[in-house]
Each structure stands twice: as C-alpha cells, then as structure tokens.
Amino acid sequence: MKNTFSLFVRLLFTLTVSLYVSRVVLKALGVDDFGIYAVVGSVVTMLGFMTSALSTATQRFISYELGAKSTNGLVKTFSMAVNIHFILAVIILFGSEIIGLWLINSKLNIPADRLDSALIVFHLSLLTVFVNLVITPYNAAIISHERMGVIAWLSIVESLFKLGGALYLAASSDYDNLILYAVMITCIAVLIKLLNILYCHYFLKSIHFKLLWEQSLFRSILIFSSWSLWGGLAYVLMVHGVNVLLNIFFGPAVNAARSIANQVQGAILQFSTSFQMAMNPQIIKNFASSDFEQMKKIVIYGAKYSYFLLLIFIIPIIVETETILKLWLGDYPEYTIIFVQLTLAVVLIESLSNTLMVAMQATGKIALYQTVVGGLLILNLPISYYFLNSGSPPYITIIISFFISCLALVIRLFLLKKAILLDINEYFHKVIIRVSLVTILSIWVPIFIHFNYDEGIIRFLLVAFSSTLIVIIIYFAGLEKIEKNFLLEKIKMYIYKYKGNT
Template sequence: MKENTNKSIAINSIILNIRLVIVSVCGLLYTRFSLQALGVTDYGLFSVIACIISFSSIINTIMVVTSNRFIAMAIGKGNTEEACRTFNVNLVIHLLIAMLTLVVALPIGHWYISNYVNYSGDMANVYVVFDISVAASAVSFVGVPYNGLLMSRERFFVFCAADVVASVVKLVVTYLMIYHFEHKLLVYALVNAFMTAFPTVVFFVYCSKYFKDIVRFCFVREIRKYVEVLKFSAAVGYGAVALLLQTQGGALIINMFFNTAMNAGLAVANAVNNILQTFANNVQKPISPQIVKNYATGNMPRCTYLVCLASKATYLSMFMVSIPFLIIPESLLKLWLSDIPPYAECFTRLLIIDTLIFSINAGINDFVFATGRVKQYQLIVNSLVILSVIVGYFVIRHYMKAETLFYVYIAFSFIVFLVRPFILVRISHFDIRRLVYDSYIPVLMVTALFMPIFLTRSFMHPIACVAVAYLYFAVLVYFVALKKKERSWIVAAVLERFRRSL
C-alpha cells in the first residue's frame, strides 16, 4: 500500500507541527487583541457563551474518531463502494446531529441566558451571539465525515491549511477590531463562527473534487450500519467524558477546598500541558489511520510495528517538548507571565508527568478502535480515570494539600499503563512482547538515564542547562530508543537532504 510508508508519516508530522506552531502563535496573539478590543465584560460574556455550547467540541471529538475509524477500515479493504456507504451512514448521522443541535440548543440556550446570564449591555446582542455560535457548531458537525475521510486518506495538508487560514483571518480581524467596527461583539462572534464553519466548506469542496466516488450521496437503508456507528461512538464518548470530568473535576475540587488564585495556577498549568500534549499527539496522528488500514487488510506485522512506533514516538515527543518545563518552569513562566499564580510551577510539573505516563500506550488506542471491540477497553480504562477524581477528592479532603490531587492522578495513570496491555490481550492476539521490547523498555531506559540531568539545575545557567539537556536527550534517543533500522533511515534521510542542498 503506497500510503503505508515511514516517509509519509514523517512528512505528515512536519505538516501538522508547522500548522500547530502557526495556530498556537495566532491563538496567543488574538487572545490578547480580543481582550483589548472587547474589554473585560464582553470578552467574559463570550467565554460564558462558549461554555454553554462547549458540548459541541466533545461531540466533534467523539465523532471524528468514529468517522475516521469506519471510513479508514473501508478504505483499507480497498472497497470503494463500501467506503461510499460508510461515508454516507456517517453523513446522515451528522446531519441529524446538526439538526438536533439547532432544535435542542437554541431553546435551552435562550432559557439559560434569560435566567442566569448577567450582562450590563444590550441583552439582544447576547441572543444573537449565541444563535450565531450554535449555527456555526451545527455546520461543523456536517463537516466531520469529510474530516474523517481526509484523515483516512492522510490528506493532512488540507485540514491544516484550513485551520491556518481561519486562524490568520481571525488574528487580522481581531487586530482591526481594536481600532475599527462599531458592534465589536457581533463582529467577534461572526469571526469565531467563520473559524468554526470555514473548514467544513473547504473539506466539502476538496472531497467533492478528489473523492467523488466516496462522497457521492446514496441513502443506506440498513439500520444495522447506523447502530454500529452509534454504539462505537457511545464507547468512545465515555472516554471523552471521563477525561473531561478529570480535567474539570480537578478544577472544581481545587476551587472547593482552596481559592480562585490557585485555580489560576491550575489554569496556567493546563494551558502549558495542553500545548505540549498537542505537539506530541501530532506525531501519533499520521500513524493512526495507517494502523486502522493495516488491521483492515490483515497486515498484522506492519500494524504491530506501527502501534509500537506510535507509543514510543508519542512519549518521546511529549518528553522532548516538556524538558524546559520540567527543568526550569519558573524561568519560563516568568518570561510568559508578569505574575505567576500560586502553585503554577508545581501543577505544571505534575500534570506533565501524568500526561507522560498516560502517553506511553498511545498506539494501543488506535489498535483497539481498529478491532471495533472497544466496550470492555473503554469501560475499564475510563472508569479508572473517573475513579481517580473520586479518590482525589477524598485524599485532598483529608490532607488539604493541593498537589496531592495530582499525585493521585499520576498513581491512577500508572495503573492504567499496567492494565491496558492485559485488556489488549483479552480482546485480540496482539504481540505484547513486541510492545514491551520495542516501546516500553527503550522509553523507560531513556527516562531513567535522563534523570541525572536534573542535578545540573543547581550549578548551571538555565539556558545552558536546557541546551545540555536537549543534547543529552538527542544522544539517548538515537542510541537507546531507536532501532538500528530506524537509525539507518534517519541517517539516510539527513544525507539525502544535505546532498540536495549542495
């Protein structure tokens, strides 16, 4: 299969990281410009409205994973007709979700706004902003199957380009809003709606041109097909809800026993951790559809190799981007923020450690989704995630130390790390020994050998300390984490680049 090459994984990873850098920089800037243009009151209002419709992001996350899995399976089998039917099943489901969103969200949102939203300005603007946001979310639901098709076909450049264009447009308009436009709140709502809906238009046009055989409309009458997709999405949804409960539950517990200043520290830590995690996940994203397609074709050796590669690469990528925040978080936070909230440094380190442990098994998720036997896996793993919040509540209630909550999270992440392979054996014939030797042992050795670097903080300048850490980490990855074949491939790629530059 032409797509199943290590070169395509590397190219797609580069594309995703370029997109992430641009979108992240735009995000930091247009947050600042938005606050300047709108003021605290209107910006806070928009944040409240965003919370009201935040369910859409959860549904999108669930359904993108679902669409990607089913479409990739059909494409992996080389059956265009089946791929078309699968696409249309997902499209009909998402059209219904979009209509349901309009029917349910609009009246509930209007009721919530009229009863609970306190706003000193014109309340009519609040309803208009909410309606625009809900409509944009509905349009984004329709684009999910197209997004899944692009991921399955590994056309990462298309949705990366759409995200970059939308982010740049929002950045330019929010900057202009500081000095222009009379109805700034409405303009801001329209810009955010554009960012939400624009990718759907791009996906539709591109897929209609290049994947006509798959996206042509045909109504599938088999109820079984729809039930299969919905059952899978329900299992995936349990995982999304569990992670949301852990994140939001942590914030609520901290607020319950401490104060909002400490919540600010947690918000900073979450912001840092989310950016780092997104960078790391960009390494896994190009590998995910290939795992599904190789499983669909029965190419288990390649599938196993990709699972091990995804797990190892995601962990090492997360470790790599986290190094400065693990070694000198105080220096970085001072550079970014004028006033560092309480516990921001401590929370940042602990959240990163928790994410690192959770990421060691990154490739297992994709393999389990490929098998379709997700119920037992999702139930056990995500019940442990939810249990960590419950245990964390009682532990912090007893010890009254904020950081103990995240020690509990780390302990449960380690339990999940140990449990996942055993569940994998129960639902499939996956070669666990290969995972241990090709993924677990290399990353744990790199981690153990890297530990002495933390001692250099006491006698080296922060910049020099980070520079030495990255150099040492690169040596460890090359000689400890990579296999001989992977080292040869990297050397050949570098030499080829050097040869072309001459």
C-alpha cells in the first residue's frame, strides 16, 4: 500500500500534466502531423518490441534472486541482463533502420511534403528505443527492489520536462514543429534513463555491473526472453500493427484519433499500473520462496482490485466522452469518441489478466503459454485486415481486440490451473461474478444522468460525482465479508490513532 500510494501521488501529477501537454501538442502540430508522429511511433514500437519483453524477463530474474536472497546470483543476473540488452539493442538498431525505412517510404500513407520530416522522426524515435533497451535492466532493478517512490519522482521530473517542451513548442515558429517535438522527446528520454543509472549506482549497492559472461545464465535468460519476445511481438502487432493498417486504409487523421484514444488509455492505465507495479515483485518473490498460497491470493484479489480501481474512472469517461474531449482538446478528429469508448472497454477486460501474466512469468515455464496466447493475440492483425479490406469502419479493429482479450483471459486461467494449481471456480466466483455485478449496478446512475440532463459542465460534474456511488457499490457488492471486516478494522485503527495523536 505504501508503494501504491507513492505511485498514486505520481499519477495525479503526471496525469494532469500529460493531458495538458497533449492538448498543446495537438494544436501545435495539427491533426496530420500529430497522426504522422503517432504512426511513425507505432512503426518504431513494432520494430523495438523487444524492449517490453526483455524488461519483463529481467524483472522476473532479478525479483527471483531477491526472493531467494542470493546476492552473488543477483550481481550475475544483472550483469548478464546488461550484456544481453546491449547486444540485442545493436541488432534491433540496424535491423529496424532497414525495415523501417522500407515501411515509411513504400507502405505508409504520408503526404509527400512531410516525408522527410517523418524520416527524421523515425531515426530519433529509434534512438530512443535503443537507449530504453540498453538501460532497461536498471529500471527493472529499481522496480524489483520495490523502490516505487523513485519511479514516482523520475516520472514527475519527466512530466515537467515534457511540459516545458510543449510550452516551447507552442511558442516556436522558426522550426518544423514535428521534428522539434521528436528531438525534445528523445532528449528527455535519454536524460531520464541516465538518472536511472545514477540512482542504481549510488543507492542500490547490490546492483552493479561486472564484466562477466556465464553461459548457463545467458541461456536461461535468453530462452525465457525468447518466449516473452513472441508474446511481446504478438501484443505489439495487436496494437501498433493495427495502427499501421489504419494509416494504410484511412490516412493520418484516423491515426490521430487512435493516438488520442491511446493517450486516454495510457492515462487511465496508470491508475491500475501503479497498483500492479507494487504487486508484481511480491508475486514473483512469493513463488521464489515457495509461498504459493499467498501468491495465489495476490493473483486473485489483485485482479479484482485492479478492475475496481479502473471502473471508478472509466464509467464516467465512457458516458461523458464527448464532453471530456471538448473540454480537453476543443476540436478533435473524427472517430475519436468511439475509439476512446471501445479502448476503455478493452482496458477493463485486460486488467483482469495482468496478475495472471505475472504469475505465469514467475514460474519460468512460459513456452506453452506464450505460444498459445501470443498466437491468439497476433490473429488481431489478419482479422482486422480482412474487415478493413471489406469496407468496415476503423473502430472494428478495437471490437476485434475486445473479443480476443476476452478469449485470452479464459485461456490464461486454464494454463495457470495447470501451472500453479489456480482454482478457476474460485477465480470465477471471487473475481468474474463480483466485477460483473458491480459493473451492471454502477452503470445505471451515470446513464440516467446523461440522458436526463442537457450536455454541459453541470451534467459532466454530476456524472463524475456519481463515481462516488461506484465506491459504495464496490463495498457492498464487490467485497467479501472478510475483506469488509479487514477494511473496517483498518479504518478504526487509523481513527483511534488520529484521536490519540490529538
């Protein structure tokens, strides 16, 4: 809870800044340049998909060594992770330059007069991916040590730099704003990653790089990472590959709409990510110390609480999307409203899978899991192509993602039943039934307000205030008796403590 609070404080600050920055950048760049930046970013993310997968693998191995309390193993693991990341970063850099240039020059729908700028953005974005990949072990070490306060402060510093960059971008008229924005984002990313290194060097004495090579450890990390890479590639193609398809079929304006939806998604996900980031090392450490019952409790209750945390914010946003977009951006591209609403529905479903994914990674036995789930996720791309080529609207891609996410959740449950003896019936009754009941009960009041009041700030505030009722519904319909008793005891303890201090 302490780590979650640190990350939550970070969230309140970074979310406010990022929403304002998005408004400024959209106006400074315009819809087309904003869409070009989004689709080029998607190309780079696809080509640099290894970053996320390798970060997950590194966190798993470092957290495992911390749970096993092996100092020597920790140093070896960290050093080998740095070696592997550097080698793969170089390979990605050269391979991506070749493939990316071909995609941008031959396949993407980019106006001819903006092609040179798009290529510069591509090279700068690729440099950012290279730096992120090389420095990933340092960030993974901070998370594995559960130093979430550091993560919070680094995020706040990054947000301040982005705010300053956006204000400068809005005032600038002497440069190509698309290129200027890409330069600023790259410089900020490099600076933040260097701060990660400095923190690990001075404050995590057990984390330091030694020039060594251990073949068995290299093989273990590489095998685990290879399967994670397949899962990472599948997810990247599911999200960013579809963004490239949207560009090919509809052009940069639709990419801009999808990018805005992704920014809303990213802002909302920070609420649950803060909570999940504090849980993930605990899941892995409990597995390493063979405390499987505690591990399964975190998996089940963590999924439920993550969903509830998101639901409080998502229901008012889905109901009042149009009003929020007008207040936030003023003018916005076509399809933005439906993109935002459907994307947030996908976020709710995927929130139930996050602890399941971490639990599977903790076991280290992920070959079958990544093959099956990754294969399912990657189907999003060909299915989306089929529907888009048949004349379907662009938002069909998110509807497809929703159904694939639902099916992936079911498959993850059955695979974890075999891997850690997870009780599917227990998960169904404690998570699925509870979250479904709370969702059904929570949606009626905001919908009633939406259709019985005129559009405007008053209706928006009433719908937003109705989210407090969701908290009450969560308490009565979403929590078990033991959870209610625990919560009441904590509240009483703090009241008595406060009275004692006063």
